[in-house]
Amino acid sequence: MKAAALILAALLCAGCSSEKPPDSYKVRFETSKGDFVITVTRDWAPLGADRFYTLVKSGFFDGARFFRVLPGFVVQFGIAADPAVTAKWRDANLADEPVKQSNRRGTITYAKGGPNTRTTQVFINLADNARLDPSGFSPFGAVSQGMEVVDQFYSGYGEGAPNGNGPAQSSAESDGNAYLIRDFPKLDYIKKATIEK
Secondary structure: OHHHHHHHHHHHOOOOOOOOOOOEEEEEEEEOOEEEEEEEEHHHOHHHHHHHHHHHHOOOOOOOEOOEEEOOOEEEEOOOOOHHHHHHHOOOOEOOOOOOOOOOOOEEEEOOOOOOOEOOOEEEEOOOOHHHHHHOOOOOEEEEEOHHHHOOOOOOOOOEOOOOOEOOHHHHHHHOHHHHHHHOOOOOEEEEEEEEO
């Protein structure tokens, strides 16, 4: 099942690389509020770590908005600036992985809408969210530098539609930054994400 999911992801994604990620790697995010670094540990969740590596290397996150920022809970991102890029990843689901690390403050985890639905959206825990562990949210890395930057991302729009006044994920996926910049101009964003050598 896991092998099939990986093959499907490789066939569907744009800009995929066959390069095998290292066991641990760092990603620098240059954002509208400053830089932060995530250290990914492949052993925590190999499928998630490998997918994240591919997304970063392909430039998927460049220009993406932090579209869901809930103080004391999470910062969520992973909808591409260009809706055509998002569409290419829509069905590239990853199989779930065992939760080896708790969703403590600073860890990064894939968002999902049910079993085996992880694709490109991720969130950084702003608090210790161990209550997410039993639901299968498996962290694959953690912020190792710049958590104070993550804490400053604009949160004034609140929860997304239809449960709040924030961005509707369906509109963000179909219209990309055109929708987010027009209707939610204060959202912070990623300028560039790069693997640190």
